[in-house]
Amino acid sequence: MKVAKYLAAVSTLWLVGCTSTSHINGSSVDYDKASGGGRYSILQDHAPSGDIKVDHLPDLVPKYEPKSRGGNKSPYEVWGKKYYVMDSAVGYTAEGTASWYGQKFHGHKTSNGETYDMYAFSAAHKSLPLPTYLKVTNIDNQRSVIVRVNDRGPFHGDRLIDLSYAAAARLGYHKKGLARVRIEAITPRPGERYSSTPVAATQPKPVVTPSVAPVSAQAPANDLLFSHLQLGAFSQQASAVRLKQRLLEQFDTRINTEVLHAPDGLYKVLVGPYESDALLEDWQTRLDAAGFGKSVKVALAP
Numbered sequence: 001m002k003v004a005k006y007l008a009a010v011s012t013l014w015l016v017g018c019t020s021t022s023h024i025n026g027s028s029v030d031y032d033k034a035s036g037g038g039r040y041s042i043l044q045d046h047a048p049s050g051d052i053k054v055d056h057l058p059d060l061v062p063k064y065e066p067k068s069r070g071g072n073k074s075p076y077e078v079w080g081k082k083y084y085v086m087d088s089a090v091g092y093t094a095e096g097t098a099s100w101y102g103q104k105f106h107g108h109k110t111s112n113g114e115t116y117d118m119y120a121f122s123a124a125h126k127s128l129p130l131p132t133y134l135k136v137t138n139i140d141n142q143r144s145v146i147v148r149v150n151d152r153g154p155f156h157g158d159r160l161i162d163l164s165y166a167a168a169a170r171l172g173y174h175k176k177g178l179a180r181v182r183i184e185a186i187t188p189r190p191g192e193r194y195s196s197t198p199v200a201a202t203q204p205k206p207v208v209t210p211s212v213a214p215v216s217a218q219a220p221a222n223d224l225l226f227s228h229l230q231l232g233a234f235s236q237q238a239s240a241v242r243l244k245q246r247l248l249e250q251f252d253t254r255i256n257t258e259v260l261h262a263p264d265g266l267y268k269v270l271v272g273p274y275e276s277d278a279l280l281e282d283w284q285t286r287l288d289a290a291g292f293g294k295s296v297k298v299a300l301a302p
Contacts, residue, residue: 054169055239058232058293060121060146062133062186062194071111071130071152078155089132089185096160098136098181100168101153110151117164124151124162133186136163138171138179145170146186193297226297228272229284233262240267247271250290255283270298 074085086092106118112130116122123134132149147167154162161183165174173179188194231247234240240259247257247269260268271287274280284295 053239054166055234055236056232056243057119057121057166057170059296060133060148061294061296062146062148062188064188064190064192065131068112068130068150070113071150076152078152081155083126083152086127086129088187089128090187092128092132092185093183094160095139095180095182097158098161098163098168098171098173098179099154099156099159099177100163100165100174112150114150116151119166120164121145121147121167121170122151122164123147123149123167124153125149125160126152126155128185133188134161135184135186136161136167136171137182137184138173139182140180141172143171226277226280226299227274228270228298228300229274229280229287229295230268230270230298231287231292231295232269233266234269235266237261237267240269243269247292270300271295273300 072085075082076085077083101116101118101124106116108116110116110122111124123136125132125134128134128149130150130152134147134149135144136147137144145163145167147163151162159178161181163171168174168179171179171181186194232240232243234243237259244257244259247255255271256273257269257271260270262268271283272280274283280297284297287293287295
């Protein structure tokens with residue numbers, strides 16, 4: 001019974017990066033580790049077949065979430081070593097080595113009971129509360145991505161974090177396997193809206209700053225807090241145009257869509273403007289239900 005519980009706990013917690021599984025030399029101990037106690041049919045992790053594109057994936061928008069019921073036990077033990085889960089992620093920053101994990105774990109349960117999707121922006125960390133949103137920056141090229149930590153690991157060497165394959169691709173190290181990163185916790189409070197730019201004491205900052213249509217920190221003249229919805233931000237203009245075309249094919253003349261080239265070099269797909277908060281929120285729900293993902297509310301000057 002103790003052995004069964006031990007294997008169950010290990011299979012729930014044990015996750016490693018793409019290069020962390022050593023060659024299996026026939027040892028039952030090595031096989032047990034590589035297979036996660038018999039849980040994984042693939043012993044050596046690897047990337048998905050073919051090269052994937054991630055420009056079309058919308059950025060995650062952090063929101064307040066309570067701690068999950070699973071994956072937050074402290075301390076927990078993996079391969080004879082104890083790990084302690086932090087009470088809170090507020091103010092947490094760190095620098096270290098990031099790996100990624102992919103096909104081997106795709107479709108299996110994460111430590112908090114969700115299903116791992118290597119094409120989503122998620123991550124595994126040894127001690128942060130689950131879930132926690134992080135901004136992860138590749139120190140070598142300054143690319144950034146926001147991920148949601150819903151898993152435990154990596155338990156190999158001195159690695160700081162395991163990112164999903166899609167997140168590693170967004171940071172540009174999916175073909176290398178490892179990268180030097182800086183991670184910063186994002187911890188919205190209940191009811192608080194997340195903005196990627198600093199928020200002033202009395203006025204909301206805009207989320208995007210397109211060069212062709214200046215953005216004001218002031219609310220629009222009709223006192224609306226937000227005027228548009230942002231559905232994506234792409235490094236390639238063609239990717240943004242494709243998303244715009246999909247929107248037009250789905251909604252025809254019922255939707256007004258535009259692609260704006262922002263000063264940060266990204267092409268951002270916006271829909272709007274909307275004349276009321278209720279109408280904007282109604283379209284946010286419609287777009288989400290139609291499979292376009294959760295959009296971001298933004299304020300553009302008229």
